[in-house]
Amino acid sequence: MTNRGRRIGRVGGGLPGIDRLFAALLARIDRGLAAGSIEVTLPGGGQRRLGGRAPGPGAVVDLRSWRALYRLATGGSAGWYEAWAAGEWASPDPVALFELFVANRHSLGDTARARFWSRLGRRLAHLARRNNPQKARENIAYHYDLGNDFYATWLDASMTYSSAMFEPGDTLEMGQAAKLAAILKRTNTQPAERILEIGCGWGSFAMLASGRGRRVHGVTLSAEQKRHVDAMALPGVDVTLTDYRALDGRYDAVVSIEMVEAVGREYWPAYLATIARVLKPGGRAAIQFIAFDPALFEAYARNVDFIQTYVFPGGLLIHEPEFRTIAERHGLRWEERYGFGPDYAETLRQWRERFDAADAEGRLPVDLDDGFRDLWRYYLMYCEGGFRGGGIDVVQVTLVKEG
Known part of the structure; x- marks a missing residue:
């Protein structure tokens, strides 16, 4: 038998x-x-x-x-x-x-x-953390303000917290440099032109763009990230603690790398309206985002998963067809889509190796207990499995402002 x-x-x-x-x-x-x-x-x-x-x-x-x-x-x-x-x-x-x-x-x-009653309770808690301007700051701080020393132990030297773009044999550092170069190329900008970066992270894109003569206005809601980028004193770069909805002015290009997952479905129109509003006619926005399988998106959006509950409150991956429709409604032409989900699986694998090494060597901040470290190890494994299984993808796309 x-x-x-x-x-x-x-x-x-x-x-x-x-x-x-x-x-x-x-x-x-x-x-x-x-x-x-x-x-x-x-x-x-x-x-x-x-x-x-x-x-x-x-x-x-x-x-x-x-x-x-x-x-x-x-x-x-x-x-x-x-x-x-x-x-x-x-x-x-x-x-x-x-x-x-x-x-x-x-x-x-x-x-x-989750079944109905459990889903209802988690859903109500999730709705209480929806990304209005006040809650968005709290949600970002919950994830990103864990301390720059924490992230520095397992990210690459550039502190890039998004998928790398690998060629065979590339190190993590090489893959991250290639990804950032691909984003800059999508902007089609020249030296002295001005780029808005929505969600500037720890400044790796700003450092690349500044080194190639661009001026960058980076915005973040993370005080820790702003402190880190300010300390870099990059020429032509200024960083402000600004909600994307409050942005104005005119820019030659916009960059946003894996920030829109923190926006939430009801705010996708506001996010894309902001990009359309600040771009000069003909300007280009280079966006990198994580997309969920559209066929199962509604079931996913009705639930509150492990990441939303324990790691990233207020987060939601992207329904790509819906997101594209909203972009085009705001006069943003969708071009040059490129998906590279397997590269994110490899990025996560390497992050986890670095995380485990830092833990084994006692280099993680001492105030982070065993439960926290195990949570983050599980998070990295969970995400890696999602990309390996094909249910989620990471995408770069260029949005061109028409008119």
Whole structure:
């Protein structure tokens, strides 16, 4: 008899209905795995293979408590993280598990999404952190103001916190330099021309553009990022703590690298209206963003996932067709789309290696406890699996102001 055919037995400890609940959930996951497989060690010591119908990612999971499945069923990806943090499941390679679930996202359906009451509670909390001007500052500070010393231990020397663009054999530093050069090229600017950067991060693009003679006005809501860029004293660069909705003036070009994920769907029109308003006629905006599978976007947007709950409050990935429609409605012509999701998976892998090395060597800030470090390790693995599974993509596009 195969492992898939083996009886699960008294999985719920004998409580009425619990056996059937967990058996049904495992069977549902099994049916939903169109490609790839999971080798599961059950809490009672039994083994089961889920999936295995077609080639795909292979994951190994030690299910130490049935409560992990309860958390998954009721809390979705946030609940599955909570189970991991509680030691209720483990894996020698969680990335493979995340990749597997994302690769089978269509056949699995809403198996890993929160149920109604849990979703409602998380949704209400998420709505309380929607990105109006006041909350946007708080949400950005929650993620980016953890301390420049923290990010410096695992980002590359340029402190670039967005996907690199790799050629075979490139280091992380080389991939980040290539990405920034590609963004600058998209602006089609000349020395002495002025670029607005919405979400300037720790200044890596501003440093490149300044070194090539451009003037840059960078805006951020992170006091830590502004402090870092100010200390660089880059010629022709000024950084202000400014909400994108408050921007005015005229610029030859706009750059925004993975900032729009912090905007939120209801504010996409305001974000794109700002770009259209500040660009000179014929000016170009170079945008890099993370896109979610459009076919599943509505289900994603109705839920509040692990990242929104624990890492980036107020965040939401992009529905690319909708985002493009809004851009074109504001007179921004969509050109030169380039997706490079596998490069983000590699970027995340290298970030995680650096993060783990910094942790092992005691270089992470001492005020960050084990729980925080584990949360961020899980976050990096979770995102890597998402890109490897193809459910999310990273995209560069040029928006040209018509008229």
